Amino acid sequence: MKDLFRKIKKVDKLLQLKEFEGIREIYSDSYLMDSIKLGISITRKKITEGQLTDEASIDSSIISNTFKLITLEQKPKLQKVLNCTGTVLHTNLGRAILSKKAKENLYLLADQYSNLELNLDTGKRGSRYDHITDLLKKLTGCEDALVVNNNAAAVLLILTALSKGKESIVSRGELVEIGGSFRIPNVMDFGGAILKEVGTTNKTHLFDYEDAINKNTALMVKVHNSNYTINGFTKTITAEELVPLSKKKRVPIYYDLGSGALFDFTAYGINEPTVKQLITSGVDILSFSGDKLLGGPQGGIIVGKKKLIDIIKKNQFLRAVRVDKLTLSALEGTLLEYLDMEKVRIDNPTINMLTISLEELKEKALLLSQMFKQEAIVFSIKKINSLSGGGSLPDKMFPSYSLVLADSEGISIPKIVDKLRFNTIPIIVRVKDNQLIMDLRTIKDEDFKMLVAEFSRIYHGEKL
Incomplete structure (x- = not known):
């Protein structure tokens, strides 16, 4: 183990590796050196725990750790999500979207x-x-x-x-x-x-x-x-x-x-x-x-x-x-x-979502359902009630249409919901009686393709 620790290069030497050439054009050397130090700490921990025993893998481990740390740190905490809940002015999701x-x-x-x-x-x-x-x-x-x-x-x-x-x-x-x-x-x-x-x-x-x-x-x-x-x-x-x-x-x-x-x-x-x-x-x-x-x-x-x-x-x-x-x-x-x-x-997106007709929502549900069928995912289409949200119109229920996926053999709704939330672009859905529900009222037409692609990847990955 001590021999492996001795094989860890100094930070300035690691910075000169060709793997860091591209990223040095984006970030300063001082920032990268701080990140490399953290990457070294993770590698040292892996050596201590016996997860890394190959001398030849030390550099690649530090490089990989460093890139992961930078990617995670540079990713904005406030990010876009897909609102599939049907709640138009969802306070947790930022309320109104701008025109x-x-x-x-x-x-x-x-x-x-x-x-x-x-x-x-x-x-x-x-x-x-x-x-x-x-x-x-x-x-x-x-x-x-x-x-x-x-x-x-x-x-x-x-x-x-x-x-x-x-x-x-x-x-x-x-x-x-x-x-x-x-x-x-x-x-x-x-x-x-x-x-x-x-x-x-x-x-x-x-x-x-x-x-x-x-x-x-x-x-x-x-x-x-x-x-x-x-x-x-x-x-x-x-x-x-x-x-x-x-x-x-x-x-x-x-x-x-x-x-x-x-x-x-x-x-x-x-x-x-x-x-x-x-x-x-x-x-x-x-x-x-x-x-x-x-x-x-x-x-x-x-x-x-x-x-x-x-x-x-x-x-x-x-x-x-x-x-x-x-x-x-x-x-x-x-x-x-x-x-x-x-x-x-x-x-105005808010007014549009609150006044969209039930017929239009049904057409959207049929189209999105068909797109999912092409990916071998079968949703049932059901009527549902949407809410305005955001402390507005508390006694008003908005009739809507939704796509519903029930728990079945080989599929865990809670696991899919979690993976959707942790997706690169988080997908936020409703869950009721162990059913995954996506209300069409708050799903933009231009997001259909991305929603189907991301959902399909997670769904079929979960089945495996």
Whole structure:
């Protein structure tokens, strides 16, 4: 064993081997030498454990170890996956995927300087928010707009700026918790707002709000049930119903819309108020997410009355949650497509997946099933229900079609699922009753060939 250890070359000598010639054009010698040291450590361990006993194999072992380490280290941890779950806004999988226009805008600015805070008309410093303000004014009917890094930040910023040290009235039925233990009461407390609870969990009346208003009332807050439902013996007051009281008492309405839709989904059986409808109804300030029903990048979009937006813009907390140029560029691209409401249903992937017809999904299922049959893999086609996901449309089930593979002799569904997840491009599926399920709603047509090829390789490898 000691003789084998003595045969291990010095790092600088190993670096001169012809096997490293190509990679030295990509990485610096110092980086490669550090990697080789780690490669040597693995080889030494193999010698100690008796796994390597041949002197002639020492160099090749170190070389192999080094290349594997570099490949693993250089591989991005954040990577593309195939979403075969049918959940359109899957939080674990990054929620909304960007449209073509959003990607073009993003690529255009990613490696270039930009006029982020330069007014090209005057040559003086401008505001980063100006780039999307006019678009949001046109699409929502608001007087002014602002964007921060997510809707949670938007909620906290609004409460801090407009209700610090003052009361905000919220129905007990809307004191919700969303992902990551983000609770409305805690957020209000953190922002310095005084929570004034009204009504009960299942019933809140208009008089509950009116009775709670006093000289220290700053806001009446509505929290949209974007990730929960309360059914049965219930009553809630809509934002529209609050507007007359708001005007009478001169207390503004803030609506935490959460998901936030600019597209009217009514024709597709989805009862979700649009931002424009709420602004038109008289809501004073409203916030929503960019990466949910809007189908854009993560962001907290604030729209409403200019006098309230101006107060928010002056709050020091805005600097801590301001949005960057890449998010703004992707958001602008997303919003530009909304100028043509008929075409955005096709161009925006989120809207397209939520409104695709059952007939189209069936055609996709038949095509993909046939492609699998050509690889000697037989799936059954079954109807299934998809979900919007991402804390959106909690009570809406979307009829869909899926390909289903059952456990059988020589095939282990759990093993296949694991191997799909560890694939070079991970393939994420659903599993129920020991059946592998792929919902066609979230599978892109352009990914069919790759999906079939990768799945086939894993499937037939498992059978062997």
